[in-house]
Amino acid sequence: MNGAMLYVKQNASLLSRLRRFGVPVLAFSLLVVIGRQFTPQSSMAGVRPLELQSGSLVGPRYIVELVVTVNGPRYNVRTESGRLLAAMLDQDALAREYPNLDLRTATAQPLMSAERHTPDVSQ
Numbered sequence: 001m002n003g004a005m006l007y008v009k010q011n012a013s014l015l016s017r018l019r020r021f022g023v024p025v026l027a028f029s030l031l032v033v034i035g036r037q038f039t040p041q042s043s044m045a046g047v048r049p050l051e052l053q054s055g056s057l058v059g060p061r062y063i064v065e066l067v068v069t070v071n072g073p074r075y076n077v078r079t080e081s082g083r084l085l086a087a088m089l090d091q092d093a094l095a096r097e098y099p100n101l102d103l104r105t106a107t108a109q110p111l112m113s114a115e116r117h118t119p120d121v122s123q
Contacts, residue, residue, distance in 0.1 A: 054066050054067070059101070061080065062077055062078065062079065062098070063077070063078040063080065064076070064078075064101060064103070065078065072090065074088040074090060075088075075090075075094045076088065076089075077089070077097075077098060077101070086098075
């Protein structure tokens with residue numbers, strides 16, 4: 001055999017062009033069409049809420065919900081079954097209407113305590 005080389009003419013056929021360009025365009029178009037079928041839901045990330053419930057104090061007779069507002073903390077009072085008795089009270093109104101729930105002088109006991117462990121090094 002002498003040094004003859006075989007050349008294959010590369011012919012960019014219509015089918016190969018469609019595969020190269022048509023598939024990505026079709027996939028993008030399909031994505032856009034499907035995306036338009038859904039209504040976007042707004043997140044709370046960019047919106048400053050007017051009020052935010054940050055916790056509840058559960059007592060033997062009442063549940064007091066702490067609500068953070070731009071005007072300071074507000075309190076909702078509910079029964080044990082969840083029925084709303086008073087809504088959006090400030091500290092003074094809460095103390096006036098529910099003297100046994102005066103949060104200005106309230107204290108809380110720790111839920112649990114722990115002692116520091118010191119290893120015995122005498123061994």
